[in-house]
Amino acid sequence: MINVAIMGFGTVGQGVADVIAMNCELIEKRIGQPVHLKYILDIHDFPNSPFSDKIVHDFETIVHDPEIDVIAETIGGAGIAYEYTKRALTAKKHVVTSNKELVATKGRELLEIAADKNVNYLFEAAVGGGIPVLRPMFQCLAGNRIEEVFGILNGTTNYILSRMVHGGVAFDAALKEAQSMGYAEKDPTADVEGHDACRKICILADLAFGCEILPECVPTTGISHLNLKDVEIGEKAGWHVKLLGRAVRGADGKVYAYVAPHLVEEHYPIASVEDVFNGIMVRGNAVGEVMFYGPGAGKLPTASAVVGDMMDAAQHKNRRRNIGWAAYDQAVIGEPEALSMRCYFRVKDRLDRIEEVFPKSEILYDEDEIAFITSEMPLSELNEREKLLQVCAKLCILN
C-alpha cells in the first residue's frame, strides 16, 4: 500500500482526490498496490466534502508520518509551497506538483535536494495541465538534440484570442467573457500579461536545453494591448494571432527564450488550437516537429497529470527518475535581439517610406494605415529600423 497526502485543497487538490477515488481500482491494478489517501492539508475544514475526514491543518503531521510515501503539492505560489516542498523532500518524501511558479523559480534547487535524498520531484502538471509533454520530451525524445520548443501555454489568453479572431470581440470584452465563464481570474494580470506562459516556457526550456532560465530573464509581452484591428488584418491574410512562449537554440548555440503574441500561418497545426486548449510543439534534430495538444488547465485534467506522477513516484519508490535538468552542458542564454525573425507592423506612414525602411515587405493592408510583414532579419535590426516609422502595432511572425 502506498500512503499519499495532498497539500492544498483548492481546485487541483480536490481534482486529485476525485481522480484517486474515481479510478482507485485501475490505479491499484496498474501499480500493483492500492493507493491510500491519508491526509489533506489545508487551513479550511471542508465539512461538506466527502474527504473531510482526511483534512489536517498541521504540515508536521504529514512530514513526520513515516507511512507517507508521496505528497502532491497543489498549494501554488512560491511561498509556503516552497518551504513545505523543501522539507518534504528533505524528509525523503516524493513530491509531485502542478505548481509552475515554484518549479520555474526554484525547480533546480528542489531537484538537487531530491537527488541528494534519492527521491523524486515530478511536475508534469506544471506545463500544459493534463497534456503529457515533459515526460515524453525527456524520455521518448531523449535521443534528440532539442532545437526548439514553443507553444500555446495559457488557456485563458487563448480563449480570449479565439473570441477576438472568431467572434470579432475586442480584448476588454473578450476578457470579461472569459471571467464570466470562469476561465479568467478577477485579477487576470498573470494570464493576460504573459507571466503564466513565461513560467511554463522556462520549465520547458530548462528540460529541453538542460539549463536554468529564470522567468525574470525572459522578455515577456502579453495580449492586453492587442488591437482587434491587427487580429482582423492578420485573419484576412491567413494568419491567426496566438500568444506563444518560445525557446530556441540559435545558430550560435545559445538558447533564446521569450513570450509574445505571434501571427501563425492558419494551416500550421498549432494555429488550430482554439479556446482554452494548449498546444506545445517540440523540434528535435532526429524527430523533426511533434505537437502535444489538449486541456492546459482545469480540475480533472490537471489532476490527471498529478496522479500520473504520483503513480510513477510510487513505482520508483526506491529509485530516482532522471529528469535531466542541469544534467547537460550549461547552455548559454542569449538576448533575443540576436534572433532572426520576420515581424508584422501596422504603421502611420506612406508606402514609399515603408519600402525604404523595410524593403521586400509583404503589404497586408493599405487604407488609413498600412500593415505589412517584413523580411527576416535580426530582431536588433528590426528594433532599430522600426524607430524610423510611426508604429501602432507590432507582432512576431512564427516562421
Add this chain to the structure above:
Amino acid sequence: MINVAIMGFGTVGQGVADVIAMNCELIEKRIGQPVHLKYILDIHDFPNSPFSDKIVHDFETIVHDPEIDVIAETIGGAGIAYEYTKRALTAKKHVVTSNKELVATKGRELLEIAADKNVNYLFEAAVGGGIPVLRPMFQCLAGNRIEEVFGILNGTTNYILSRMVHGGVAFDAALKEAQSMGYAEKDPTADVEGHDACRKICILADLAFGCEILPECVPTTGISHLNLKDVEIGEKAGWHVKLLGRAVRGADGKVYAYVAPHLVEEHYPIASVEDVFNGIMVRGNAVGEVMFYGPGAGKLPTASAVVGDMMDAAQHKNRRRNIGWAAYDQAVIGEPEALSMRCYFRVKDRLDRIEEVFPKSEILYDEDEIAFITSEMPLSELNEREKLLQVCAKLCILN
C-alpha cells in the same frame, strides 16, 4: 558502457545507426554511459556505409555475445523477426522495435517472455513513428480510464487524402504521386487497404484497454474505393475525409475497434493533420481529449523513437518497465455493429425515399445523386436500412 546491436539495416535500421552516431555525446550524458553500436545484422554487406565494419550475417554472433545488452529489431514482418526477437528475449537481451506487424500479432506473447526473463520489450516506434504516444498513454495518463483512442495512423493514405482534398486529384493519380515521392510503396496494398492502420490501432487498443485485439478481428476498410466526388461534397460542407483507426469503450463496457474512412469536422484538431503526418487522439475519463501529432514514418523520426527506447532499456537494465498490456481486466471485444454513429451516404434515390428510410438526415448534395448525413443510430440498424437504398458511397462520421 552499453553495447547494442541493430538487426535489419534497411531505412529504419540505418536511421538508428545515424541517430546514435549523430547524438552520441548527449546520449552518453543523458544515460550516464556511452552507447557502443557493436553489430549490425543484415544479409547484405554495405561496403560503402560508414558502419560497414559493424555488419555481421549470423544472428548467433549477437545472441551469444554476453556484452550485448540491447537489440533494436528493425527487420519488419512477423517471420524471421519473430524468431530472432523470441530468442533474443529468451537470452535476456532487451529488445526495442519499430515492427508494428510483429507487435500487433505477437506482442502479448513477446511481452510475456520479456516479463519471464526480466527484460524489456519496447515498441514506441511501432505506432506513430517518431511521435511519443504509447509511453505518454500508459505513463502520463496512467491515472485515467481510457475511453477512446483514434487517429490518423498511416502517412501514405493521409498524403493521398490531402492531395484529393486540396488538389482535387482522384485516388489513382494521388497514389501515383505518392509513389513518385517515395511515400507509397510499389505494392501499396498494406497502406491503402488500411492494414497498416489496423495493426497500429490494435497496438493502441491493447495498451489502452489492456486486452489483446488481433488485426484479423478488426473490420478494416481502406481508401482505394474512395470517390473524389464524396471528398468534394464533404469538403464543401465543412468535413475533411480522413482514414481513422478507432477503438472505443462502448456504453456496454465492451471494446470496439475498426478502421474506416471518416468525415471529420474541419475545426476538429485532427482534421488539420495533413500530408504524411499522423495524429493520435486519446480520451481519458480524467484528462478529456489529448492529441499527439508529428511525423508518423521516415528514417530519422522512426529512429528517434527506437533510440529513445534503447536509452530507456539501458537505464532499466535490471528492471522491467511495466507496459500494462494484459495486466488489467480482460476487456470484452464487441462487434462494431453494436456501436452507435452517424454515416454519410451518397445514393441514387429520390429525396422522399431518403426521408422515409433515414428521417432527420442532413442533406449535403442534391443534384444527379443525393448525399446526406444520417442521425445517430446503431451501425447494425444503419446497415439494415441502407439495403433499402441504392448506395454509391458510405463514410463514417466522427462524432
